């Protein structure tokens with residue numbers, strides 16, 4: 001009996017010891033900072049977010065949202081404070097930077113009120129029980145220390161670095177903003193290049209950077225009446241590649257070393273996913289006027305003749321670099337010098353209604369050599385779905401056209417994007 005009692009006492013003291021190490025008092029009904037209670041189950045070291053640059057490694061730790069007051073990293077006896085970088089779902093994320101890049105033993109100290117919680121390989125309330133973590137960057141990381149921190153940029157609404165190239169109409173094209181019967185498209189383009197758009201184009205203006213995004217401008221209401229809710233996509237802010245270049249220092253402050261930019265190819269829209277000409281950078285993202293003084297919008301004439309005003313035909317030997325194309329090369333060179341890589345959207349799954357092959361199909365119907373590039377459907381209403389002209393174009397055969405040409409590019413297009 002005495003033996004059993006001793007055993008029971010030993011068990012009891014073991015349980016009690018376990019309790020003080022791992023469990024706390026009953027959890028509060030509401031999570032708060034400074035209440036001396038920490039929700040351990042939510043705490044995790046997010047090693048996948050480790051990021052290293054020349055002078056150190058950034059580490060990320062998550063806790064329960066609005067639960068802990070302080071988080072620090074202790075590495076080789078030195079403290080590194082972590083700061084909150086935001087909340088997502090039920091979690092709050094903390095980031096801190098240690099000066100080591102490759103090797104180092106460390107643990108986290110998470111405090112709230114009088115309570116401190118130590119996180120190494122395991123969590124503990126006892127600082128003597130810490131099993132330190134090893135810095136898993138460099139030799140151990142899959143990318144061998146060359147971490148990428150991506151920054152996604154929608155060029156049109158990022159920063160206006162060149163006011164001279166600001167768009168004077170939106171994706172619905174110049175036709176939507178003028179009515180002079182005696183001005184043909186080629187003339188309009190010429191005039192625009194010569195910087196006299198206001199006289200001709202009338203009511204168009206860029207959306208305000210600090211305005212209400214939900215406020216519709218004249219052309220947006222017009223588009224809404226014709227196309228419904230897609231009107232919102234017609235906003236234009238005037239951002240450009242020069243605006244991206246102007247912010248290189250800003251990227252460096254945040255250790256961003258990869259930019260993922262929206263499509264920069266020639267198109268009237270802000271997204272530039274409906275590309276008119278894949279060979280060229282859009283003038284409103286580069287330069288509006290050639291070094292020779294000519295407007296780059298002469299490119300539009302590609303659709304009305306075999307050659308455009310730059311003398312380019314479909315044969316590769318005739319293709320030229322516009323000043324925007326040359327600038328894009330310089331732009332990439334400047335970013336490369338700063339060790340910043342560029343990934344660009346390239347939207348092949350549909351094109352502008354002004355894309356040469358689509359125009360050719362509209363003109364020549366089944367006789368067009370590009371007939372098979374597009375999805376074409378029977379349509380009893382004899383309308384063409386061209387997506388960006390309020391006039392519409394008469395269909396030769398009374399068929400419905402879709403601009404997608406994934407049909408001819410299956411090897412470049414993931415199945416999910418069909």
Ligand SMILES: [Ca+2]
Pocket residue numbers: 031032033034035036037038039066067068112
């Ligand atoms: Ca708390």
Ligand SMILES: [Ca+2]
Pocket residue numbers: 160161162163164165166167238239240284
């Ligand atoms: Ca601009």
